[in-house]
Amino acid sequence: MPDLTDPKTQGHFSLGNSPDRNFICAFSNRALGNMSLFYGNTSESLFNRKKFLDPLGIDYQDLVCAKQIHSSFIRYVTETDRGKGALAYDSSLDDTDALIANVGHLPLAIFTADCLSVFLYDPVKPAIGLVHAGWRSTHENIAVKTIQLMREILNTDAASLWVGFGPCIRSCCYEVARDLDEVFSGSLIQRDKRYYLDLVQVNKKQLQDAGVKESHMADSRICTSCQNKDFFSYRKEGKSCGRQMSVMMLR
Numbered sequence: 001m002p003d004l005t006d007p008k009t010q011g012h013f014s015l016g017n018s019p020d021r022n023f024i025c026a027f028s029n030r031a032l033g034n035m036s037l038f039y040g041n042t043s044e045s046l047f048n049r050k051k052f053l054d055p056l057g058i059d060y061q062d063l064v065c066a067k068q069i070h071s072s073f074i075r076y077v078t079e080t081d082r083g084k085g086a087l088a089y090d091s092s093l094d095d096t097d098a099l100i101a102n103v104g105h106l107p108l109a110i111f112t113a114d115c116l117s118v119f120l121y122d123p124v125k126p127a128i129g130l131v132h133a134g135w136r137s138t139h140e141n142i143a144v145k146t147i148q149l150m151r152e153i154l155n156t157d158a159a160s161l162w163v164g165f166g167p168c169i170r171s172c173c174y175e176v177a178r179d180l181d182e183v184f185s186g187s188l189i190q191r192d193k194r195y196y197l198d199l200v201q202v203n204k205k206q207l208q209d210a211g212v213k214e215s216h217m218a219d220s221r222i223c224t225s226c227q228n229k230d231f232f233s234y235r236k237e238g239k240s241c242g243r244q245m246s247v248m249m250l251r
């Protein structure tokens with residue numbers, strides 16, 4: 001696994017010791033530029049996507065993207081969705097924060113600047129899932145709802161899933177309102193009378209409770225705020241900041 005803290009490295013991301021490489025799983029960094037066609041300066045986003053995805057063997061025109069709204073709406077993506085949101089934001093799937101698919105060479109993308117991306121891989125079907133998990137969606141249990149939908153549609157067994165956590169703002173930096181402690185059943189971290197949320201830990205716990213093995217989870221350990229030099233951070237830069245892309249595709 002490459003050193004993901006190195007700004008020159010584009011984040012090919014390994015899902016722990018998952019048994020095969022039947023999939024591609026990666027995220028971009030600041031050096032590759034803004035990947036969003038909606039947020040930040042979008043004038044070079046298509047060029048940036050091509051630059052990021054070409055070396056991965058992914059055609060940027062095939063991407064399936066969504067209009068993310070911090071919900072727990074999930075979409076089962078099929079061949080007819082190929083290219084939605086790839087060249088224009090308006091063509092993205094409406095109101096969706098997680099994508100699942102079992103079609104080969106159909107790349108799924110989500111965009112983040114502090115929120116967590118969760119990669120899901122079922123080597124048995126095979127099938128994949130990609131989740132955009134900010135605090136609202138995490139509170140709505142989006143990762144677990146995604147694997148439930150994978151079970152319903154694709155017969156995925158949680159015990160055989162492999163999970164990866166992309167870059168996000170970590171509990172070192174993610175100060176939240178005290179009220180959220182109740183929302184998250186007292187799981188916030190308290191330091192000097194301030195409250196911090198550990199998005200990865202909460203998602204991990206939810207997934208474990210749903211039957212995913214801890215030994216099947218891998219974490220990029222990147223904090224977008226601490227490593228703001230190399231990753232976009234909404235908290236650090238405000239509304240107009242760019243977005244990194246998390247991408248996943250079955251080969």
Ligand SMILES: [Zn+2]
Binds near residue numbers: 169170174226
């Ligand atoms: Zn941090």
